Amino acid sequence: MRFYLIGAGVIGRTHAEAIRKLSLEEGVELKVADPNPQARSSFAELFPEAVVFSDAQEMLSEKAEDDDIVIVGTPPVTHCPLSKLALESGRHVLCEKPLVMNREEAQELLETANKHGRLIGCCSDRFLGLPKMEEVKKIVHSHSLGDIYKVTFVHRSQRSRPGIEYQPESRWFLDRSKCAGGIVMDWGPYDIAVINELLAPVSVKVAAAWTSQPKTQVDPTDIVYDVEGHVGAMLNCRLKDSREVRVHYERASCTHGEPYNRVEIEGTLGAVRWSPYFGSDGVVTTYDEKGEPKSSERLAANESGFKFLDHPVLFFVRKVRGEESPAIVNDQAVFNFSCLQAIYDCDLSGQPQVVELGQPPTVHK
Numbered sequence: 212m213r214f215y216l217i218g219a220g221v222i223g224r225t226h227a228e229a230i231r232k233l234s235l236e237e238g239v240e241l242k243v244a245d246p247n248p249q250a251r252s253s254f255a256e257l258f259p260e261a262v263v264f265s266d267a268q269e270m271l272s273e274k275a276e277d278d279d280i281v282i283v284g285t286p287p288v289t290h291c292p293l294s295k296l297a298l299e300s301g302r303h304v305l306c307e308k309p310l311v312m313n314r315e316e317a318q319e320l321l322e323t324a325n326k327h328g329r330l331i332g333c334c335s336d337r338f339l340g341l342p343k344m345e346e347v348k349k350i351v352h353s354h355s356l357g358d359i360y361k362v363t364f365v366h367r368s369q370r371s372r373p374g375i376e377y378q379p380e381s382r383w384f385l386d387r388s389k390c391a392g393g394i395v396m397d398w399g400p401y402d403i404a405v406i407n408e409l410l411a412p413v414s415v416k417v418a419a420a421w422t423s424q425p426k427t428q429v430d431p432t433d434i435v436y437d438v439e440g441h442v443g444a445m446l447n448c449r450l451k452d453s454r455e456v457r458v459h460y461e462r463a464s465c466t467h468g469e470p471y472n473r474v475e476i477e478g479t480l481g482a483v484r485w486s487p488y489f490g491s492d493g494v495v496t497t498y499d500e501k502g503e504p505k506s507s508e509r510l511a512a513n514e515s516g517f518k519f520l521d522h523p524v525l526f527f528v529r530k531v532r533g534e535e536s537p538a539i540v541n542d543q544a545v546f547n548f549s550c551l552q553a554i555y556d557c558d559l560s561g562q563p564q565v566v567e568l569g570q571p572p573t574v575h576k
């Protein structure tokens with residue numbers, strides 16, 4: 212199987228590690244393109260098996276094979292043009308999160324993928340398939356919680372802004388015109404992927420939303436820094452059977468409030484809570500027993516073999532091969548992105564925004 216990596220930066224190297232772990236019968240070939248000579252040479256040192264290019268177009272100019280995969284691992288402002296170039300070369304594309312910069316680009320990519328009969332996938336599935344997530348899915352699908360009516364998804368860190376506290380060398384994370392947004396576009400793709408995987412809504416209404424940029428004494432003043440560090444939204448998810456589940460969503464990469472990390476699903480018969488990303492805690496369920504709440508914790512197995520950073524490549528390969536996979540592709544990828552965009556639209560306009568699965572995204576002003 213042939214892989215074409217666009218971008219040899221931090222995430223490009225992670226994808227190359229995942230490709231190395233794939234033990235495909237037919238073997239793998241890796242090519243990489245990056246205009247930055249330093250990125251190319253450090254990549255080549257780590258992955259001497261890769262053929263290195265300075266230009267993505269040149270790399271993609273050879274004849275496509277049916278299961279070729281291009282992985283776009285560059286800053287978001289380049290995701291749409293590079294993914295489009297790759298789709299038009301006749302290849303499936305796995306793009307980093309956030310998928311694109313805005314809804315017009317999302318639609319453009321979907322149309323290009325459909326026109327060429329290719330998959331456009333998003334790496335926002337990185338945290339799907341974790342043992343804890345699978346445990347929660349089993350509980351949700353068993354209907355033991357009764358009618359699910361509310362999800363609380365709150366994840367607040369005090370200082371974890373990309374471009375400042377995290378990966379300070381990549382300053383583009385702070386400039387909206389390059390990265391599409393702050394915490395909404397950085398961690399929101401993962402959060403929405405988790406919520407939509409569990410509830411499988413056919414539409415999401417962003418009923419209310421706000422964003423803020425809390426200040427610190429180390430905020431950069433010599434570069435553009437115009438992204439939010441804190442967001443909150445009320446999402447009404449309409450399920451296939453027309454029931455609505457409200458999601459209280461909050462995310463912070465910077466807050467002066469206390470750090471907090473809680474995801475909980477509440478139903479008429481029980482509740483389940485867990486930390487969906489790095490916590491070593493288990494999955495806690497609470498049901499009524501003779502009029503009293505009774506909780507129990509189940510520790511999920513540790514990840515083995517492929518780790519969460521490997522998931523996007525692993526899941527996408529499975530999808531391309533027609534195997535079962537939680538990969539987020541095409542309509543679902545655009546739907547998930549549009550939910551994030553709708554948070555900004557709601558915040559800006561003060562008007563609720565509705566996103567429908569399989570429908571072109573629109574904006575309510």
Ligand SMILES: NC(=O)c1ccc[n+]([C@@H]2O[C@H](COP(=O)([O-])OP(=O)(O)OC[C@H]3O[C@@H](n4cnc5c(N)ncnc54)[C@H](O)[C@@H]3O)[C@@H](O)[C@H]2O)c1
Pocket residue numbers: 217218219220221222223244245246247250267284285286287289293307308309378381397
């Ligand atoms: N860094 C992380 O931990 C992380 C984790 C998950 C997802 N991501 C996502 O991965 C993407 C890239 O982030 P990163 O941290 O790897 O950034 P980075 O700054 O480390 O690397 C980006 C690379 O893309 C290259 N590039 C820019 N334009 C290009 C073009 N036209 N053709 C080829 N290469 C080009 C740059 O030269 C650079 O080497 C972003 O969408 C980000 O949200 C990053």
